[in-house]
Amino acid sequence: MKLDPAGCYRAFAARDARFDGRFFAGVTSTGIYCRPVCTARLPREENCRFFPSAAAAEGAGFRPCLLCRPEVAPGLPGTDAGRRLAFAAVRLINEGALAEGGLAGLCDRLGVTSRHLRRVFGSLLGVSPVAFAQTQRLLLAKSLLTDTAMPVTDVAYASGFASLRRFNALFRSRYGLTPTAVRQGEPGRLPAGDAPxxxxxxxxxxxxxxxxxxxxxxxxxxxxxxxxxxxxxxxxxxxxxxxxxxxxxxxxxxxxxxxxxxxxxxxxxxxxxxxxxxxxxxxxxxxxxxxxxxxxxxxxxxxxxxxxxxxxxxxxxxxxxxxxxxxxxxxxxxxxxxxxxxxxxxxxxxxxxxxxxxxxxxxxxxxxxxxxxxxxxxxxxxxxxxxxxxxxxxxxxxxxxxxxxxxxxxxxxxxxxxxxxxxxxxxxxxAWPDAFPHTDFGVKKALGETDPKRVLERAAGWRPWRAYAVMHLWRSLQGETA
Structure with missing residues (x-):
């Protein structure tokens, strides 16, 4: 995804929450990357590089900010075909598809070639599917280390790592800190328990x-x-x-x-x-x-x-x-x-x-x-x-x-x-944002229409967000349907 550095910096300077998760800012003077909403002191524009994903920022050698915590940033919505494919792949990666069947198995489930999937990931997220999955595991581990008192071994396995040794080595090489050091730097974490x-x-x-x-x-x-x-x-x-x-x-x-x-x-x-x-x-x-x-x-x-x-x-x-x-x-x-x-x-x-x-x-x-x-x-x-x-x-x-x-x-x-x-x-x-049950009683009532064809005609201007239009129409009837 091509980013406009000047526009990204303006959003970064304004701490504009609308751009949260849409890009990440790497600061060359510190080696840290941040969300657009980070409250740390604003770096100089010439010291900033912008990335479409946390994985891309980490791939360029930046470490996640401990203040704004990139691991809790919202994901990207899936609407057009490319985003929808990436959205689906991310879902399957989080469901364990890469661990179970590798990249070939993931592509089989998506019905695309590995070359096409890598191209889509590279275009939208700046990294390969495997690199993205690795970063997701590390960021989840960082979140668990920060927010909970789970034992480090449990953190590793809950984050999707197959071995503690691999987890410790990758965490240290990527972030320059051991998992234990991250935890010691977060004294306000929640107490230990069975439900983090x-x-x-x-x-x-x-x-x-x-x-x-x-x-x-x-x-x-x-x-x-x-x-x-x-x-x-x-x-x-x-x-x-x-x-x-x-x-x-x-x-x-x-x-x-x-x-x-x-x-x-x-x-x-x-x-x-x-x-x-x-x-x-x-x-x-x-x-x-x-x-x-x-x-x-x-x-x-x-x-x-x-x-x-x-x-x-x-x-x-x-x-x-x-x-x-x-x-x-x-x-x-x-x-x-x-x-x-x-x-x-x-x-x-x-x-x-x-x-x-x-x-x-x-x-x-x-x-x-x-x-x-x-x-x-x-x-x-x-x-x-x-x-x-x-x-x-x-x-x-x-x-x-x-x-x-x-x-x-x-x-x-x-x-x-x-x-x-x-x-x-x-x-x-x-989660299809353009789904539209045009025969729905509540939709017709809210629009004052009885003919489903007329409902479709009136909804044409709401594409590709017609499912959200349905929610607004139902809201106007105070949840009478569905």
């Missing part, structure tokens, strides 16, 4: 209350809960045939333009994947200024509205099927029954979190009668089983790393899934 808390940044403004309200209205009892301004949930992630389950909690830290994520010990072996899913669920990579400009006034006064994502794509898809032509409250009741009947119990310190939502393999083996016994229509039970089988067999993946057009077509080919359901899944599970 980390920080993830975003670009302001951020409508935390709006997003939390959306999730609260749709929360699945036993799986999710919202209380005292904190979102909590259970989660299970499979890695190399082993299922890691536990709970997480997300709280707002507005003074830092960030959220604080607490993760139970059971999920630490898959911590990068957990944090990636939290970022997706809370839309932390969003660029609110660009979206507000693209919505031509629709976002006025509510520029911080986010597109709620998904911690688990299958869960959101089942929730979408259960929500077909019923109220939000009705779908929530059905989802709670479904999870209680077929989910797995999990131990948590919270009385309202007891169950992990059932995965595709479990649901694929259910009968229509078993699901219907929970008050779910037989047609929807068949749709849920068909969805589960498609995912369990590996032919359907519901995550931001999936190809949108192919996934939408695959969804529409399943029984009981129409355009509304496919588009809702694309909005939330696929």
């Amino acid at each position: 808390t980390l920080t993830l940044g975003y670009r302001p403004p951020y409508d935390w209350d709006g997003l939390l309200g959306f999730l609260c209205l749709r929360s699945i009892g036993g799986v999710e809960a919202v209380a005292d301004g904190v979102y909590r949930r259970t989660l299970a992630i499979s890695r190399n045939g082993v299922v890691h389950a536990g709970w997480l909690a997300v709280a707002h830290a507005p003074a830092k333009n960030a959220v604080r994520v607490t993760v139970a010990a059971g999920l630490l072996p898959v911590l990068p994947a957990v944090l990636t899913r939290v970022s997706h669920l809370f839309d932390l990579a969003c660029d609110p200024a660009a979206i507000a400009a693209g919505l031509a006034g629709l976002a006025d006064g509510h520029e911080g509205l986010r597109l709620p994502g998904a911690a688990d794509g299958f869960e959101v898809a089942v929730r979408a099927i259960l929500g077909q032509q019923v109220t939000v409250a009705g779908a929530r009741t059905l989802a709670r029954r479904f999870a209680a009947a077929f989910g797995e119990p999990v131990s948590t310190p919270f009385a309202d979190l007891t169950t992990v939502f059932p995965g595709p393999a479990r649901v694929a083996g259910l009968t229509v009668d078993a699901i219907a016994s929970q008050g779910i229509l037989a047609a929807r039970a068949r749709a849920i089983i068909g969805l589960a089988r498609a995912m369990a067999e590996g032919g359907l993946v519901l995550s931001p790393a999936a190809d949108v057009a192919a996934t939408r077509a695959a969804l529409l080919a399943l029984p009981g899934i129409g355009a509304w359901t496919a588009d809702y899944i694309a909005m939330r599970a696929l």
